[in-house]
Amino acid sequence: MRVFSRSNRVFSRSNLVQTLVGGYVPLIVAVLVVFLPLLWMVLSSFKQPSEIITLDLNVLPESLNPANYQAAMTTVPFGMFFMNSAIVTMVGSAIKVLLAILTAYALVFVRFPFKNAIFVLILVALMVPPQVSILPNYILIAGLGGKNTLWGIILPGLGTAFGTFLLRQHFLTLPGSLLEAAEIDGAGHWRRLWQVVAPVSLPSIATVALVTVVSEWNEYIWPLIITDKPESMTLPVGLTLLQNSESNAEGWGIMMAGAVLVILPVLVIFAMLQRYIVAGLTQGSVTG
Structure with a gap:
């Protein structure tokens, strides 16, 4: 009862x-x-202009006509924008993840002076809005001749405070016996990192990699400022060029099609690998 x-x-x-x-x-x-x-x-993105600019709400398009997608890919050099975004995303993400792994390992397992102070500076960098550094970065990159170049887009964002913080918190949870056993076997820091620490930290590393890829692919402000030629524009900036080309009322469907093409790769990757992101974010959340 x-x-x-x-x-x-x-x-x-x-x-x-x-x-x-x-x-x-x-x-x-x-x-x-x-x-x-x-x-x-x-x-x-499948609607005709008369279906978008109307007083009658039409939720569903009359037909799945891909004409807007064809127009979006031919009005601007879409293939060039896609290639530029792929290069910037792959190169920038690879370097950022590598630097995050090396920095986090050093902050946890390497003894050197002012280690805690350096970590505090990393936390401060994590709290500072990236828009604050746009002007100094522009003066530096333009002075080095990096305007309208892919390396000029990649270089200022190579440091990742978020990735360093997340990996450091996870590395702190690793049992000390793993590193002690490797050290007894004569393994140096390089072997300990890539043969012991990295293999058991794959979920956290994958999380940092995925978040970095999404961030690099969607980056808009800095590529817009540092580039003004189509040859070096990325997809988000190319979408702005498409908007300027289709500024009249009839171009809304074309701009929607371009936006779908920009976010589709990231949505697919994020949907397929979101469980790794959740696992990686929670893996280093408890220390002790």
């Missing part, structure tokens, strides 16, 4: 209301806020 009364209290009306109001309703609202604009963008 006692078990029955407890189960009744668990499934009571007040508990159900609290669960709905405090859990499911905010979750549904958050999903709709993120999903509905994306859905509207995808649907609008």
Whole structure:
């Protein structure tokens, strides 16, 4: 009888209301806020101008006509933009992840003066908005001749305070016996890093890599400032060029198609590997 009364209290009306109001309703609202604009963008990319510029709300397009996608890919050099974004993303992400691994390992396993002070500076860099450094970076890169070059886009963002912080927190959770055994076997820091620490930290490293790839692919402000020629523009900046070419009311469908093409690779990668991101973010969240 006692078990029955407890189960009744668990499934009571007040508990159900609290669960709905405090859990499911905010979750549904958050999903709709993120999903509905994306859905509207995808649907609008198949619409004709008369279906977009109208007083009658047409949610679904009359037909799945890919004419907007064809126009978006031919109005601007879309293939060149895609190649530039791929190069910037792959090279920049690889270097940033490598630097994050090396820096985090040094902050945890290497003894040197002022190590804690350096980590505090990294935390400060994590809190400073990146827009603050745009002007000094522009003066430096332009002075070095990096304007309208891919290396000029990549170079200022090679440091990653987030990746260093996340990997350091995870490295602190590794048992000291692993490193002690490797040290007894005569392994130096380089072998300990790549043969012991890195293999057991793959989820966290994968998380840093995925977040870095998404950030590099979606970067807009800095490539927009440092480039003004189509030969060195990335996809987000190329979308701005497409907007300038299709500034009239009839170009909304074409711009929506271009936006879908820009975010589609990142959405696919993120959807496929999101469980690794969650595992990596939670793996280093508890220390001790």
